[in-house]
Amino acid sequence: MERRVVITGAAAITPIGHRKDEILDSLVNGKSGVAPLREDDLLSGYIHSKVFGTVGYPIAYDFDRKYRKTMGPVSFYACQVAKEAIEAAGLERGFLSSGRVGVAFGSTHGSPTVQRDIYKNFFSRSQSRFSSIGAVDYLKSMVHTTAVNITKMFGITGRVIASSTACATSSQAIGFGYETIKFGMQDAMVCGGADEYDTTTVAVFDNLLACSTDFNATPHLTPRPFDLRRDGLVVGEGGGAVILEEYDMAKRRGAHILGEVIGFGCNNNGGDLILPSPKGVAEVIRLGLENAAISPDQVDFVSAHATATKMGDIIEAKAIHSIYGDVPYVTGLKGYMGHTMASCGVIEAVITLYMMEKGIVAPTLNLEEIDERCAMIRHVTKLHEFPIKIASVENFAFGGVNTSIFIKKFE
């Protein structure tokens, strides 16, 4: 049994805004969400990169304590976007608890803020509390904390898939959610990912010499996907969720359909755990196209992973060119907000849906002078009015995990 899978709800908390109107405003007006790295008492003084894709605005959470008590910051993002997406889709409580709805949601490593507090207490000799590690610290910090806090808040009783593949976390969540519905195991899935503000992640990439450091005084000018002056990625925070639903059911209940997921590719490079592989990236695009049963010339927009590292962007540009030539528009959305880690795939998918709906293609922010080694594809350097019909969202992660998601405008 193979069933069609449509998207009936979407929401995102991003460094460039929370609701659709704010995000579109940032895209249309070229507003960056990258800000100075916050000072902490641990690592920030030692990190060379001083920039961060920051959610710098308040969010009006209204969760009861019975839900809040098991949530670290990452789950606040996750539950908020899940709530907004579920409300947008109009899914009723009875259906959510029917066993026919599941959750595919993840984060890079749970809540590092809570983990840090645990170890701070653990190593402290002057700790006044007797039970310094709280009863719920594990529930707040564990790697599947986002997925199960969502199940708790909405009484969801179906499958739980807690992908945790760094930068491919939420694109895998969408892909696995898509397959779960396509093959009849669930009728709807809440899919996405989130990551909270965390300087340890910046330190990891900083140590690998992968972070941007040349624009510490002008955060809005970095990252610079595909640009000659790009000097590395910018770590960011955020969350995003989509509601995937079986097409006939969505149609029957009169749901507003935002788009259709028509294909998903996922593979591994089978080797280096850091450097992207041209072969692996090209193959995951090919796998996704095959899964969607479309030819490369039908794809008119590619949301590139494009983290703005020296080598990664070249490898991706070459892989895109090897499959698509210079036909589809290619945008690196991380130019606006940095790399939101586990949430980047879903945030980029949600933004792609917003652009599809509005009939625009946003440019890659900070792409001023295209690196000639990346120049073989159709870069977007200014805002276009363009009706995207089929888009591909590409994401690649440490560990050699690659994904491609294909989304078709619903007409």
Next chain:
Amino acid sequence: MTRGEIQSRILEIFKEEFEIENPGLDDDLRDKHEFDSIDALDLLSRIEDLLGSSLTQDEKKQAMNIRTIHHIIDYVELMAAKRS
């Protein structure tokens, strides 16, 4: 610590920590206020602060059957008496 002082500290903890205001002293905390095992463990941590000393594993297990504010006050009184 008098029984009255214990009661007022416990009610304060319930208000501040668990957002449960003025519970009846004989209310079943689980049924009426959704006070679950996670809350019970957090409460034990606050009771340790109150007593100024750690509870043993056996003492903590002993608290797992507590259902009402009255039971909690009895428990704190007992633990305080053991330590004095």
